[in-house]
Amino acid sequence: MELSKNDELMIRLRALGLSYYEAKAYIILLQGDAMTTTEIAKRAHIPQPRVYDVLHSLEEKALVISSDGRPKLYRAVEPRQALLRLTKRLERNIRENYVAAVNILEKVYRTRPKQSNDIIWRINSLANLKLKIVEAINNAEHEVLVSCYKHMMKFLEKPLREAYKRGVSTCLVSFDDIEVKGFVDELRIRKTRGIVIVVPDRKMLVFSTNLHHLEETTATGYYTENKGLIKLFTEYFLHNLRDLSKPIYFAYGDEVFSRRFTNILRAIDMINILKEKKINVIVKVYGRLVSSKEPTILIGKPIDTLYDIYVGVARITVRTIDGRKYTVGGWGAYLEDIESDIVEVTGER
Numbered sequence: 001m002e003l004s005k006n007d008e009l010m011i012r013l014r015a016l017g018l019s020y021y022e023a024k025a026y027i028i029l030l031q032g033d034a035m036t037t038t039e040i041a042k043r044a045h046i047p048q049p050r051v052y053d054v055l056h057s058l059e060e061k062a063l064v065i066s067s068d069g070r071p072k073l074y075r076a077v078e079p080r081q082a083l084l085r086l087t088k089r090l091e092r093n094i095r096e097n098y099v100a101a102v103n104i105l106e107k108v109y110r111t112r113p114k115q116s117n118d119i120i121w122r123i124n125s126l127a128n129l130k131l132k133i134v135e136a137i138n139n140a141e142h143e144v145l146v147s148c149y150k151h152m153m154k155f156l157e158k159p160l161r162e163a164y165k166r167g168v169s170t171c172l173v174s175f176d177d178i179e180v181k182g183f184v185d186e187l188r189i190r191k192t193r194g195i196v197i198v199v200p201d202r203k204m205l206v207f208s209t210n211l212h213h214l215e216e217t218t219a220t221g222y223y224t225e226n227k228g229l230i231k232l233f234t235e236y237f238l239h240n241l242r243d244l245s246k247p248i249y250f251a252y253g254d255e256v257f258s259r260r261f262t263n264i265l266r267a268i269d270m271i272n273i274l275k276e277k278k279i280n281v282i283v284k285v286y287g288r289l290v291s292s293k294e295p296t297i298l299i300g301k302p303i304d305t306l307y308d309i310y311v312g313v314a315r316i317t318v319r320t321i322d323g324r325k326y327t328v329g330g331w332g333a334y335l336e337d338i339e340s341d342i343v344e345v346t347g348e349r
Helices: 005-015 020-031 037-044 048-060 079-110 126-138 150-165 227-242 264-276
Strands: 064-066 074-076 120-123 143-148 169-174 186-189 196-200 205-208 221-224 246-250 258-261 280-289 295-308 313-319 325-329 338-348
Touching: 005 020, 020 037, 020 048, 020 064, 020 074, 037 048, 048 064, 120 126, 126 143, 126 150, 126 196, 126 205, 126 221, 143 150, 143 227, 143 258, 150 169, 169 227, 169 258, 196 227, 205 227, 258 264, 264 280, 264 295, 264 313, 264 338, 280 313, 280 325, 295 325
Parallel strands: 143 169, 169 186, 325 338
Antiparallel strands: 064 074, 120 221, 143 196, 186 246, 196 205, 205 221, 258 338, 280 295, 280 338, 295 313, 313 325
16 A cells, blocks of 8 residues: 555654654644644644643754744744754764764673684675675785675775775685776686685685675575684685686786785795796795694795695795795695795785
8 A cells, every 4th residue: 555645754754753743743834834732733633731742842853943922833944954954963863872882882792701603603684794795804914815796896896995905915706707906916707606705814704605696585695703614615715716717817016016825825826926027035924833833933935836736735835044945834734844824925126
């Protein structure tokens, strides 16, 4: 059933913060000349004891004005200016309440009991899924892996540009033709219906299997900080999506000369590209000794790299300033000298 214009107007005014009786009284006053409280109560069907409070509230909201004489008369203020003032007042109140509420709730959030990282959270709302994807990108400190569709760039471009400005290395695998030069380090294309994946710094995972169309009714995603799942999806991203896609663009050696990677495969790519461009390369590795698990930092020149997709080996051989050689592996390395957490690659211009 369609709403009448009066019903629709009531809904709009209620959305602007007016009570049911305030909206009725304001509409009646807009339709006529100055009226007494008795006339307003009768025409708007407002109980007589309530009409005084209603009109007092409308005056406070600057929607009506009243006379000083007896009987007291009320008249509506011109709606465009009156509702504009009311809207600005609401916006100011919302901002003030937002700041106050956030300050209190953040303290509550920070002091909550520590939650299990093994939980997999289901996200059924498209709006919440977008927010979680953007949050994941915003949380990246060193590197973020992203697979997406072209239509998703409407909400991805801004956080990706901000990440690029922070020095975050983004590997973007798109399932459509796309142009993103200038705010990602690496672009690859794989034309298929794939899984949308976002992994920042091995810290969290957001994924969805049905974002090929941005429809509220079909959008479903998942979020977790489970280390096992993050590793599984990272491996899938690197070896299935990335390795089997068409490389389109690398920023290394043109716009980008220094990056930190949590995934050694991408560090190997940057090292090899810089070397091909005759750029001297230095690496700094943060990790642990495989033999003792003791934390270590290694600085030197990469003299060799190895990536064998079939054997599953990715390795950088580094020579330090004193001439010693060390082999550096990635996440879970056990054959190399060092298991890396972060590999910092710098091209000396």
